[in-house]
Amino acid sequence: MTDKLFDRDSYIKEFTCKVSHLYSKDDILYIETDRTAFFPEGGGQTSDIGTLGTANVENVQIIDGRIYHFVENSEENVKFFTVGKEITGKIDWKKRFSDMQQHSGEHIFSGIVHSLYGYDNVGFHLGTEVVTLDFNGILTKEDVCKVELLVNKVIWDNIDVKVFFPSDDELVLIPYRSKKEIDGQIRLVEFPGVDICACCAPHMKKTGEIGVVEVVAFEKYKGGTRVSILCGERALQDIRHKLDENHAVSVLMSAKEKETAQAVERIKKEKESLDYEIVGLKREILNLKLASVKSDKRIVIFDSSLEGKMLQDFALALMERSEEFVCCFCGENGQYRYCMVSDKFDPLHYAKAMNEKFNGRGGGRNGIVQGSLCGEEEEIRRFLTSL
Template sequence: MTEKLYDLDSSVTEFDCKVIELYNMGDQLAVEVDRTAFFPEGGGQTSDRGMLGETYVENVEIQGCHILHFVENSEENVQKFQKGVAIHGKVDWEKRFSDMQQHSGEHLLSGIVHNRFGYNNVGFHLSESGVTVDFDGSFTEKELCKVEDLVNEAIWKNLAVHVFYPDEAALATLEYRSKKEIDGPLRIVEIPGVDVCACCAPHVKRTGEIGQFRILSAEKHRAGTRLSILCGARALHDSRKKLQENAHVSRLLSCKQGETAQFVQKMKSEKEALAFRLVGLQRAVLEERVKAAAPQRVFTAFLDAEMDTLRFYADALAEKAEAFAAVFSLSQPRQFVIISKTGADVGAVCGSLRSSFGAKGGGRNGVAQGAVDASEAELRAVLQEQ
C-alpha cells in the first residue's frame, strides 16, 4: 500500500521513497514505492509525469491498492529499482499545476451549472489534447456567457478549496455531486458557496490560482451538451493564438480586428455574385460557339466549368449533333454529360466509357452523366468510334 502524498497536499512535488516492488510489464517496468506525490490517472484526468531518481516516469496508474510508476524497461532500470532502494521523486509541476487549474475550474463550472440549471456533469475528460465537460442539458449562447462570467467571478473571489474525508455521520447530511458507491472513505472537495463534490484528484488551494476560465465551444452530445473549456495558462495561450490569427486575417483583409466576420461575409456575397456573372458570361460565349458550329455526327468538348454549365453546353451542342454531344470538365476525375436529341443510345456510350476507363455513371432518355479519369485524346478516340 502506497502512501498518497498528493491526496491531502497538492503542493508536494518532491519526495523521498523506497521501492517496495518492481514489475516487468513488457516494454515498461512498473515501480511501486512506499509513498508518492504522483497522481495516478483517474476521474477523467491523465496521470502526473516526472522523475524517479534520474529516470523519466511516463505514466502512473492505480491498480487496486497499488500505485504503479511506469518507466522504460531496460537492464539499467532493473538494477536501479531493486526492492528496498531509496529514491528521490520529482513531479513535473508545470503539467500538474495546469491539470489542477483545469480540474478545479471544471468543479466551479459543474457546481455553478448544477446550482443554476440542475444539470449534472455526466462526463469529464482532461488531457493535453483538450478539456471537455458533458452535461445532461442544453444552454443558450447567452446562458453560456453568464456561466463563463460566474466561473470567473468565483476565481476572482480567491475562495479556499477544502479537501477532506467526512465521517459517516457528516457524510449522511452532506449534499454533494458525483455520488458513487465506493469502497473506503469518501474524499470531498468543497469550494464554499459554489460546489461540493466527491473527487480523487489534486486541486488548487485557492480558486485564484485557476487564473481564468473560458468556454471554447458547445456542441450537442447525446441528449445534452459537450463543453470544451480551458483554464489558466492554457486559456491564455489559446486566446493569444486566436487573437494573433484574427490580427493576421484583419491585416490580409485590411479591415479592423473586430470586424473580420462582417468583412468576410461581404466578400463571400461578392464572390457569389461574381461567380453568377461568370457563369452568365461563359454561357453567352458558349451559345455563340454553338451558333457558329457546323453540324456533325459527334461533338466532344472540354470545358472549365461546373456540372450545370457542362449540361447547358451539351444540351445546346446536341441540337447540332446527328448522334450525341459529350462535354467533359477539365479537372480529373472529369465530370461529364452526354446528350442525344436524335435517339442515340447514350447509355451505351456511357457503357463504353465504363469499360474503357472505369468511368462511373449512366443514363437513359437521351441524357447520361458521370465521372471519368482519362485524357482528352483517349476520350476523343473512344467517342469517335461510337
C-alpha cells in the same frame, strides 16, 4: 498500500520513496512504491508524468487497488529498480499545475451550475485539448456566460481551497456533490461558499492560481449540455491564438478588430452576388459557343472551360445537330473528362472503343456516357472520326 502524498499536499514536486513491488509485462515495467506524489489516472483526469530514479514515468494507474508507475521495460530499468531501493520521484510540474488549474476550474463551474440550475455534472473529461463538462439539463448561451463570469469572480476573490477527510458522522451533515458512490474514506474538496465535492484529484490551494476560466464551446448533448472550458495558461494561449487570427482577418479586411464579423459578412454577400453574376455570364458564353457549332455527322469538341455539369449540358445541347454522336472533352495536358451523347445510337459502344484505346474509363446509360481518358487531342479526334 502506497501513501498518497498528493492527497494531503498537491504541491509536492519531488519526493523520495522505496520500491515496494514491481513486475514486468510486455514493454512495461510496473513499479509500486511505499509513497508517491504521482496522481494516478482517475476521476476524468489523466495521470501525472515525470521521472522515477533515472526512468521516465509515462503513466500511473491503479491496478487491483494498487498504484503502479509505468516505466519502459528496458535492460537498464530492470537493473536499476529493485525492491527496497530508495529512489527520487519528480513529477512534471507544468502538466500537473495545468491539470490542477483545469480541475479546480471545473469544480467551481459545476458547483455554480448546480446551485443556480440544479443540474449535475454527469461527465467530466480533462483531455489534452479542452475540458468537457456534461450537465443533465439545458443551458442557454446567457446561462453559460453568466456562469463563466461568476466562476471568474470566485477566481478573483482568491479564496482558500479546503481538502479534508470527514468522519462518517461529519459526512452526513455536509451537502456535497458526488458523481458516484465511493468506497472507503471520502475526500472532500471545498471551495468555501461555492462548492463541496467528493474528489480524489489534486487541487489548487487558492482559487487565484486558476488564473482565468474561458468557455470555448457549448452544445446540446444527450438531452443536456456539454460545456468545453479552458483554464489558466491553456485559456490564455487559446485567447492569444484567437486574437492573432482575428487581427489577421482585420488586416485582410481593412476592418477594425471589433468589427471583423461585419466585414466578413459584407465580403460573403459580395461573393454571393458575384457568383450569381458569373453563372449568368458563363451561360451567355455557353450560348455563344453553342451558336458557333455547325451540324455534322459526329461533333467532337475540346474546351477546357466546360467545367462540372457544363460538360454534359453542352453535349446535350448539341445532340440534335449530330447524325451519330456528340463527344465533348474538358481538361488539359492529355488528361480529359468526356461526355458522349447520342439520341440515335447507343454511345456506350463508341465510348468503350475509345476507353480501350486511350486507357480510359466511364459508363452511363440512356444515351449519355461520361468518363475520363488520357491522350492527345489530335489523336482522339482522329480516332473518333475513324470509328
